[in-house]
Every structure is written in structure tokens, then in C-alpha cells.
Amino acid sequence: MSILVQKFGGTxxxxxxxxxxxxxKIMSTYDAGHQLVVVVSAMSGETDRLINLAKSVxxxxxxxxxxxxxxxxxxxxxxxxxxxxxQQGYPAKSYxxxxxxxxTDNCYRKARIQAVNxxxxxxxxxxxxxxxxxxxxxxxxxxxxxxxxxxxxxxxAVALAAALNAVECQIYxxxxxxxxxxxxxxxDARCLSHITFEEMLELASLGAKVLQKRSVEFAGKHKVVLRxxxxxxxxxxxxxxxxxxxxxQPLVSGITYNRNEAKLTIMGVPDMPGIxxxxxxxxxxxxxxxxxxxxxxGVDGTTDFTFTVNREEYQQASNILQDICSELGAEKVIGxxxxxKISLVGVxxxxxxxxxxxxxxxxxxxxxxxxxISTSEIKVSVVVDEKYLELGVRALHSGFGLEKAAKEEYDxxxxxxxxxxxxxxx
Amino acid sequence: MSILVQKFGGTxxxxxxxxxxxxxKIMSTYDAGHQLVVVVSAMSGETDRLINLAKSVxxxxxxxxxxxxxxxxxxxxxxxxxxxxxQQGYPAKSYxxxxxxxxTDNCYRKARIQAVNxxxxxxxxxxxxxxxxxxxxxxxxxxxxxxxxxxxxxxxAVALAAALNAVECQIYxxxxxxxxxxxxxxxDARCLSHITFEEMLELASLGAKVLQKRSVEFAGKHKVVLRxxxxxxxxxxxxxxxxxxxxxQPLVSGITYNRNEAKLTIMGVPDMPGIxxxxxxxxxxxxxxxxxxxxxxGVDGTTDFTFTVNREEYQQASNILQDICSELGAEKVIGxxxxxKISLVGVxxxxxxxxxxxxxxxxxxxxxxxxxISTSEIKVSVVVDEKYLELGVRALHSGFGLEKAAKEEYDxxxxxxxxxxxxxxx
Numbered sequence: 001m002s003i004l005v006q007k008f009g010g011t012x013x014x015x016x017x018x019x020x021x022x023x024x025k026i027m028s029t030y031d032a033g034h035q036l037v038v039v040v041s042a043m044s045g046e047t048d049r050l051i052n053l054a055k056s057v058x059x060x061x062x063x064x065x066x067x068x069x070x071x072x073x074x075x076x077x078x079x080x081x082x083x084x085x086x087q088q089g090y091p092a093k094s095y096x097x098x099x100x101x102x103x104t105d106n107c108y109r110k111a112r113i114q115a116v117n118x119x120x121x122x123x124x125x126x127x128x129x130x131x132x133x134x135x136x137x138x139x140x141x142x143x144x145x146x147x148x149x150x151x152x153x154x155x156x157a158v159a160l161a162a163a164l165n166a167v168e169c170q171i172y173x174x175x176x177x178x179x180x181x182x183x184x185x186x187x188d189a190r191c192l193s194h195i196t197f198e199e200m201l202e203l204a205s206l207g208a209k210v211l212q213k214r215s216v217e218f219a220g221k222h223k224v225v226l227r228x229x230x231x232x233x234x235x236x237x238x239x240x241x242x243x244x245x246x247x248x249q250p251l252v253s254g255i256t257y258n259r260n261e262a263k264l265t266i267m268g269v270p271d272m273p274g275i276x277x278x279x280x281x282x283x284x285x286x287x288x289x290x291x292x293x294x295x296x297x298g299v300d301g302t303t304d305f306t307f308t309v310n311r312e313e314y315q316q317a318s319n320i321l322q323d324i325c326s327e328l329g330a331e332k333v334i335g336x337x338x339x340x341k342i343s344l345v346g347v348x349x350x351x352x353x354x355x356x357x358x359x360x361x362x363x364x365x366x367x368x369x370x371x372x373i374s375t376s377e378i379k380v381s382v383v384v385d386e387k388y389l390e391l392g393v394r395a396l397h398s399g400f401g402l403e404k405a406a407k408e409e410y411d412x413x414x415x416x417x418x419x420x421x422x423x424x425x426x
Numbered sequence: 427m428s429i430l431v432q433k434f435g436g437t438x439x440x441x442x443x444x445x446x447x448x449x450x451k452i453m454s455t456y457d458a459g460h461q462l463v464v465v466v467s468a469m470s471g472e473t474d475r476l477i478n479l480a481k482s483v484x485x486x487x488x489x490x491x492x493x494x495x496x497x498x499x500x501x502x503x504x505x506x507x508x509x510x511x512x513q514q515g516y517p518a519k520s521y522x523x524x525x526x527x528x529x530t531d532n533c534y535r536k537a538r539i540q541a542v543n544x545x546x547x548x549x550x551x552x553x554x555x556x557x558x559x560x561x562x563x564x565x566x567x568x569x570x571x572x573x574x575x576x577x578x579x580x581x582x583a584v585a586l587a588a589a590l591n592a593v594e595c596q597i598y599x600x601x602x603x604x605x606x607x608x609x610x611x612x613x614d615a616r617c618l619s620h621i622t623f624e625e626m627l628e629l630a631s632l633g634a635k636v637l638q639k640r641s642v643e644f645a646g647k648h649k650v651v652l653r654x655x656x657x658x659x660x661x662x663x664x665x666x667x668x669x670x671x672x673x674x675q676p677l678v679s680g681i682t683y684n685r686n687e688a689k690l691t692i693m694g695v696p697d698m699p700g701i702x703x704x705x706x707x708x709x710x711x712x713x714x715x716x717x718x719x720x721x722x723x724g725v726d727g728t729t730d731f732t733f734t735v736n737r738e739e740y741q742q743a744s745n746i747l748q749d750i751c752s753e754l755g756a757e758k759v760i761g762x763x764x765x766x767k768i769s770l771v772g773v774x775x776x777x778x779x780x781x782x783x784x785x786x787x788x789x790x791x792x793x794x795x796x797x798x799i800s801t802s803e804i805k806v807s808v809v810v811d812e813k814y815l816e817l818g819v820r821a822l823h824s825g826f827g828l829e830k831a832a833k834e835e836y837d838x839x840x841x842x843x844x845x846x847x848x849x850x851x852x
Contacts, residue, residue: 016482050502056442057506058513065512068520069505072498076476079495080483086491087484094494098524099569120569143525143546 003035003125003166004414007135007157010044011174012231013077019043022172022231023084026130030090032415035125037164039135039157040081042073047150063108067137067147071097074134074153082132092130095121097137097145102156104138104146110287111138111146113155113218116163125164133160151212158215162222167414169224171211172231177238178203178210180402181255185393188403192238192253199253200226200240202345202379216240227413236413251348251355252400255393259340259386261291262314263372264321265306268331271298278328279305282320288313292341292374292381302331306372308383311337339371340389343381344396356380362399368392429461429551429592430840433561433583436470437600438657439503445469448598448657449510452556456516458841461551463590465561465583466507468499473576489534493563493573497523500560500579508558518556521547523563523571528582530564530572536713537564537572539581539644542589551590559586580641588648593840595650597637598657603664604629604636606828607681611816614829618664618679625679626652626666628771628805631717642666653839662839677774677781678826681819685766685812687717688740689798690747691732694757697724704754705731708746714739718767718800718807728757732798734809737763765797766815769807770822782806788825794818 006029008022030036042050050070054061061069078094085092101117121131135153138146148155154171161169178200181189195203197220204213210228219226219240229237269275276295283290291308309317314337321333349355356373359380363370368391372383384392397403432455434448456462468476476496480487487495504520511518527543547557561579564572574581580597587595604626607615621629623646630639636654645652645666655663695701702721709716717734735743740763747759775781782799785806789796794817798809810818823829 016479019483053442053502053506054509057445057510060513061509062512065505065508065518065520068522069502069509072501075498075501076479076495079491080479082491083480083484083487083495086488087486092491094491096494096571145522 002033002414003037003161003164004029005037005039005157005161005164005166005169006172007039007153007170008041008172008231009153009174010041010047012172013040013042013081014044016080018231019077019080019084023081023088023090025172025231026081026085027088027090030130035128037121037125037131037133037160037166038081039133039153039160040074040077041135041153042070043077046073046076064144067108067111067145071134071137071145071147074136078132078134085130085132090130091128092132093124094132094134096134097156098139098143100133100160102133102138102159104140104148106140106142106144106146107287108140108144108146110149111140112214113138113148113159116159118160118163121160121164148214151209151215154212154215155218158218158222158224158226161224162218167225168227169219170227170229170237171215172229173210174231175210175228176230176233176235177228178240179254181393181397182257185257185390186255186397186403189397190403191235193236194239194241195253196347197240197242198378199345199347202343202376203254203256252344252346252402253348254345255342255396255400255402256345257340257342257389257393259389260311261308261339261341261383262311262335262337263292263306263308263339263383264314264317264333264335265304266321266325266328266330266333267304268302269305269328270330271301271303275303275328276305279321279324280307282324283307283309283317286316286320288317288320292372292383294372294374308339308341308372338386339383340386340392341381341383342389342392342396343379344400345379347378349378349380358399359396362395363392366391366395368395428459428840429463429587429590430455431463431465431583431587431590431592431595432598433465433579433596434467434598434657435579435600436467436473438598439466439468439507440470442506444657445503445506445510449507449514451598451657452507452511453514453516456556461554463547463551463557463559463586463592464507465559465579465586466500466503467561467579468496469503472499472502490570493534493537493571497560497563497571497573500562504558504560508556511556511558516556517554518558519550520558520560522560523582524565524569526559526586528559528564528585530566530574532566532568532570532572533713534566534570534572536575537566538640539564539574539585542585544586544589547586547590574640577638577641580638581644584641584644584648584650584652587650588644593651594653595645596653596655596663597641598655599636600657601636601654602656602659602661603654604666605680607819607823608683611683611819612681612823612829615823616829617661619662620665620667621679622773623652623666623668624804625771625773628769628802629680629682678770678772678828679774680771681768681822681826681828682771683766683768683815683819685815686737687734687765687767687809688737688761688763689718689732689734689765689809690740690743690759690761691730692747692751692754692756692759693730694728695731695754696756697727697729701729701754702731705747705750706733708750709733709735709743712742712746714743714746718798718809720798720800734765734767734798764812765809766812766818767807767809768815768818768822769805770826771805773804775804775806784825785822788821789818792817792821794821 104111530537
């Protein structure tokens with residue numbers, strides 16, 4: 001079997017016309033001899049419509065029912081796409097998360113996939129059916145519907161690709177692939193033909209919206225070959241590779257940013273062993289994601305402790321932190337939601353020093369002050385005042401020469417392992 | 427256990443405000459000590475929205491995917507209602523048709539319930555939860571989603587009431603109960619406090635839209651006590667009883683009509699044994715419902731054979747009948763979609779002759795000619811030109827004196843079997 005998993009996002013399915021266009025794409029791939037599993041998101045706008053309905057009946061919608069509600073969005077898309085294919089005489093069959101055997105834990109709105117029991121799908125693929133699966137949803141061990149959190153359809157696609165041992169998992173989006181920077185900010189940003197898995201993971205973690213972080217992690221863990229490409233144009237997109245394909249790897253592959261974070265600092269914390277856990281555990285228990293964590297050396301037996309959270313979880317985190325502040329006898333809590341994080345990513349950094357200092361120099365010469373710094377082996381992130389976001393990204397893009405293409409070769413789309421095998425089966 | 431099943435239709439759940447009002451009603455019933463299973467339809471307009479989406483991608487949407495698509499309507503309602511109850515601190519939990527164990531055959535769009543495996547619901551009721559079930563949907567033995575056909579939520583409610591041995595199945599609608607005639611046509615039509623099960627079955631079959639026919643049949647077969655009442659006002663509604671409660675039963679209980687039928691006649695059919703089956707079998711195999719069947723005595727070895735179908739299935743039935751006509755060497759097929767059926771229903775008819783002749787007399791004196799006649803033990807139906815519908819219904823309502831109430835006592839709503847039992851359980 002030569003199975004391809006293709007995932008189409010909400011923008012690709014946003015109107016009846018676009019659904020028909022996606023159906024055309026699927027029919028060509030099927031006609032070329034691929035066995036096809038298609039994962040769909042809700043039509044764009046639908047999830048928001050459902051969330052607004054939920055908010056209109058409940059200030060804090062209960063998590064189980066929230067998943068029951070919003071999972072209908074993908075169910076509508078999959079049925080429409082399957083109908084559209086059937087209308088053209090193609091043997092399509094839809095699967096909800098439950099029917100596809102996507103088993104998750106019971107953390108309803110941010111559920112994690114535990115198993116994919118895809119025997120039924122395999123049987124249908126052997127019968128040459130086109131399998132359409134609702135992304136973003138699964139079922140827990142009690143039979144309740146769960147959802148994987150926003151963008152979870154990418155994770156559904158990767159999990160299915162892993163379980164089915166697919167040759168490639170193709171994520172169709174509204175952009176041509178992964179860019180050196182956001183083209184809306186940097187006009188001469190370039191679409192990359194390749195990016196390493198580690199770089200992609202950093203980019204996704206750092207806020208590049210092209211792939212959900214958890215889906216990249218999942219792909220890494222299960223060695224799923226990912227490709228990001230456009231629903232609206234013909235191109236080979238960006239292939240996410242497990243090796244460094246180019247010896248002339250540039251130092252920096254891309255620049256990304258995130259303006260959806262907020263920072264919180266608890267000041268004057270007694271500096272004693274275990275204090276960090278006392279601060280972060282209650283935050284983590286409330287299922288609030290923490291991104292950067294920064295602690296500098298203490299003075300006079302106390303220290304300041306800073307971390308960043310998603311902006312929408314800022315208020316909740318702030319309230320929890322106030323309680324912790326009283327308990328620990330710390331001085332006070334301060335915070336700021338008007339921040340932005342800018343990051344440089346590149347596997348080439350590993351073997352080169354000086355990337356960080358060059359970055360700080362470029363930002364400094366534009367008069368941008370840096371509030372927080374965090375680094376890893378292949379990235380440097382800084383937090384700055386939100387108003388400097390665009391200026392900083394553009395300065396870094398040109399400062400590191402990212403607009404100039406390295407010699408690149410695009411990997412062609414995979415060809416089906418074809419006739420011999422098929423004839424054997426029939 | 428003293429279980430009540432309550433079903434709320436699309437109009438009762440048509441807006442966020444109405445969903446909140448329904449939640450209030452449910453909370454009162456729950457507070458009074460009932461164990462509650464609530465069956466919901468899609469919000470009014472939602473099913474049509476989904477059907478239009480289907481039509482926009484496919485001229486003849488495939489049945490399996492049609493069910494996948496439209497079943498999301500009820501899933502949205504149940505989640506919103508459960509959230510609304512949870513917001514008020516009530517322990518509500520929603521169930522899709524699959525989760526509720528409603529197993530059907532695989533006739534996707536007109537599926538019939540084969541079993542209700544409601545152990546999970548029973549467990550939740552014992553935990554004092556309010557169970558909210560999506561009406562209109564089930565699951566076949568392959569795990570595919572099925573739908574019961576329009577109005578199928580009534581059947582879902584009755585099937586659950588039967589399986590749970592509920593004390594009563596309450597169908598909440600936008601009218602106060604079952605009327606002697608359609609109040610939109612007959613201004614002095616009366617709401618009945620009681621009606622016998624047989625009468626209700628005839629009324630439902632004859633087109634009174636207050637209850638779906640199949641749900642009444644199901645209730646009769648499983649001895650489920652049904653009550654029809656209004657979501658929008660406080661009243662005891664109409665109780666559907668298994669005995670004739672009133673010795674002074676009026677001859678006629680109600681008048682109903684159906685303008686959604688069309689008639690088809692195959693003329694000059696060779697009059698031989700088995701010919702009727704040859705005509706009707708191909709129609710029935712196409713899943714077209716046939717209502718009235720009329721054949722008069724033949725002349726010269728041939729006969730004319732007439733039947734009525736739903737107007738929307740007229741064209742399909744007509745095409746099939748043309749083929750049959752050629753096969754049998756019959757003369758021709760004629761049809762008419764501009765007809766209406768008017769029916770008198772009443773168990774009192776059994777012991778009284780003369781109802782039919784009085785009916786014909788009343789219609790005749792208004793100048794209405796009768797095209798077809800069909801009778802059963804407790805009803806008389808006539809088909810007339812559609813334009814006489816309102817005139818005929820009003821003339822019969824006043825001619826039989828239905829505006830004058832017999833002495834009636836309303837049955838109070840059931841009281842929970844209460845404290846003693848509950849205390850035993852806790």
C-alpha cells in the first residue's frame with residue numbers, strides 16, 4: 001500500500017466552491033493511484049459560530065459539552081466533501097473521530113491522542129475507498145467526544161499517517177509553505193523548499209501558525225514525513241526532513257514572532273530550593289501553558305521570577321499568581337500584555353557562535369530594547385515591546401540576508417507505488 | 427425509579443432565549459423529584475440550512491453522508507441545552523444517538539429503531555443526572571450514523587420511554603395539545619384533554635402534524651403513555667390514553683387534513699389476480715409511502731386503480747407507474763397533485779352508523795365534490811380539490827358541533843414517586 005494522508009484546513013473548505021475545488025484535487029490524487037485518507041477541519045468561521053452559540057448560553061461552557069458542540073463543525077465538512085466526491089462517482093466514506101478509532105484522554109478541550117485503531121479505515125482503503133476523517137476530534141474511554149484544541153486537525157492527520165504508515169502527510173493551507181518570515185510583514189520573505197524537523201518544531205512552538213506544535217512533535221516521535229503546501233496553487237511546498245539536506249545550511253533558516261503572549265513577574269520571592277515548583281505547579285494544574293521562564297540571580301535572599309503565558313490566559317494566571325504571592329510572602333506581582341516575542345531559528349546556529357550577539361546588535365541599532373532573552377540550541381528568542389514587532393522582524397530578516405535564496409532543489413511530490421502492486425491485489 | 431421523558435422540538439429550541447426557557451422548565455421538573463431524559467430536535471431552521479448545504483454540493487446527496495450531515499443539528503442543540511443546565515449548576519450530560527445506544531437498520535434516511543441499549547443512561551439517571559439525547563438519529567450495526575426521517579425525534583423519545591419504562595413521554599410542541607381541528611383554519615377549534623391512542627394514530631396518519639405517525643405506532647406497540655403539551659404555556663395538554671375514558675364519548679373527536687398528497691391512477695389495467703401487487707411492489711421497493719388505495723369494480727375485463735403518495739414523491743412514483751403501465755399493457759396513467767384529504771376521526775363512530783353519510787351531506791351542501799373515499803373503523807377520509815380544503819374543514823367542524831366541549835377533566839401531570847423511595851436509595 002502507498003497511503004497518502006492529506007489535511008485540508010478551514011480556509012481551504014471555507015465555501016461550497018472551495019470544497020468542490022478540494023474534491024477536484026483529491027480526485028486527481030486518487031486517479032494517480034494513491035490510497036487516500038483526507039482529514040478535514042471545520043469550514044472557516046463555523047467553529048467561531050459554534051463557540052459564540054456556546055457563549056450565549058453559558059459564561060463558562062462545560063468542557064465535555066463544548067467538545068460535543070464544536071466537533072459538529074468537522075462532521076459537516078466531512079459529509080459535504082464525501083457527498084461532493086460521491087456526486088462525481090468517487091467512492092468516498094466519512095469517519096467521525098470516534099468511527100476512525102482516534103482514542104484520547106478525557107481532557108475534553110485539549111485532549112491528547114492515546115491510540116488510533118484504524119482497522120476499519122484500512123479495510124476501506126483496501127476496497128479503494130477515499131476515506132474522509134473529521135480532524136480535531138476523538139473519543140475517550142467512556143465514549144465521550146473530545147477535541148484536541150485549536151489546530152488539532154494537523155495532529156489528527158499526523159496520528160493517522162503514523163498509524164497507517166503513510167508515505168507522506170500533506171498539510172494543505174492557504175500559504176505556499178514555510179517562509180523565512182511572515183510575508184505580511186516582510187515583503188521579500190522566501191518560501192523554503194526544505195526545513196529540518198527540529199527547525200519546524202521551534203518555529204511551531206514560537207508561534208508560526210503554519211503547523212500546530214503538537215502535530216510537529218507527534219510527527220517527530222513517529223517519524224512521519226510532513227509537507228506543507230497550498231490548496232490554492234500547484235507547488236511542491238515545504239518538505240520537513242529528518243536530515244540536514246544541505247551542507248551549505250544557512251545559519252538562520254527563518255524568523256518568527258508571537259504577539260499572543262503576556263508576561264508575568266512575581267517579585268521579591270524568598271530564594272530557597274523548590275520555590276520555582278511552588279510557583280509553577282498551581283499554574284500548570286490549571287492547564288495554562290507556560291512558554292518562557294526566566295530567573296536571574298537573586299539579591300538579599302529574594303529573587304524575581306518571570307514567565308510568559310498565552311494572552312487569553314493572562315488574567316487567570318495572574319489571579320493564581322496573586323494567591324501564590326500571598327502564600328509565599330513575596331513582594332508583588334506585575335505583568336504586561338503588550339509584548340511580542342521575536343525568534344531566530346536555524347540548525348546552522350549549533351556550530352556558529354555569534355548569532356545571538358549579531359541579533360542583539362541589529363535590534364539595538366534600531367533602538368529596540370530587549371526585555372527578556374531565552375535561547376536553545378537552534379533558536380534565540382527575545383521579548384520586546386509589541387510596538388517594535390514589525391520593525392524588529394524586518395531588520396533581522398535583512399540583517400541576516402534571508403531574502404537571498406540558497407541553492408535549493410524542491411522535492412517532488414511522492415509518486416504512487418503503482419501498477420504491479422495494484423494488479424497483484426485485484 | 428420514576429422516569430419522565432420530555433421531547434422538545436425545533437421551534438421550542440429555535441433561539442438561545444428559547445433554549446434557556448426550556449432549561450428552566452427542565453430544572454423545575456428535576457427539582458420536583460423526577461428522573462429526566464430530555465430528547466431534542468435541531469434548532470428550527472438548522473436542518474434546512476444543512477440540507478441546503480448538501481444540495482449545493484450534490485444534486486442527489488448520498489444517503490449515508492446526508493445522515494452524517496443533518497445529525498449535527500441535534501448534536502448542537504443537545505450540547506447547548508446541557509451547557510445551559512450546567513451553567514445553572516444542574517448535572518446534565520448529553521448523548522448522541524450512538525452514545526444513547528439507539529440501534530437502527532441501515533436505511534440511512536428513514537432508519538427504523540431495532541434496539542435501545544440504554545444501560546449508560548440508566549446509570550446516569552441513578553446518579554441523578556439529567557440526560558439529554560439527540561433525537562432523530564441512531565447508529566447501524568456498522569457504526570454508521572443513521573437518521574429516522576423528518577419528525578423522527580418523537581420516535582426517539584417514545585423508544586427511550588419504552589426502553590426506560592418511563593411513566594410518561596411528554597412531547598412539547600408549539601401548540602397546547604391536540605385540537606378538534608387546525609386552529610389556523612377553524613377559529614373555534616378546541617384543545618382536547620384526552621384522545622384515545624387509536625384516534626391519535628389515525629390523526630397522525632392523516633396528516634395532523636402534532637405527532638409523527640411512527641412515534642404513535644411505536645407508543646402503541648410498547649404501551650408508552652404519551653402527552654402532547656406546549657413549551658410556551660403552562661397546561662396539562664392532551665393525554666393519549668389506552669382506554670376510552672369517557673362513556674359519553676362524542677361521535678367525532680377531531681377533523682384533520684393533509685394537503686401534502688397527490689393521486690395517481692393507472693387506467694385500463696387487465697383485471698386479473700395479483701395485479702395489485704404487480705403495481706404496488708415496485709413503488710414500495712423505492713421506499714415511497716403509499717397512503718390511500720382505491721379500486722372500484724372493473725368493466726370489460728379491465729379496472730382502474732388509484733392511490734395517493736406524498737406530493738414530493740409524486741414525480742418518482744409517476745415515472746415508475748409509467749413503466750408498469752407499459753409492462754402490464756394498461757391504458758394510461760393520470761395524476762393530480764392539487765388535491766386535499768379531509769378526515770373525521772372518532773372511536774365513537776364504531777357503534778354509530780350514519781357518520782359517513784352525514785359527512786357527505788355536509789360537503790355536498792357546500793358544493794364540494796368528493797373524488798375519493800376511504801374508511802376505517804374509526805375514521806372517514808375524502809379527497810377533494812385542494813381549493814375546497816378550508817371550506818370543507820370548517821363546515822364539518824360546525825356541522826358535527828365540535829366547538830362545544832363535552833364535560834372534560836384534564837389529567838394532571840404525573841407526580842414523582844417521591845421521598846420514601848429516594849431516601850431508600852440514598
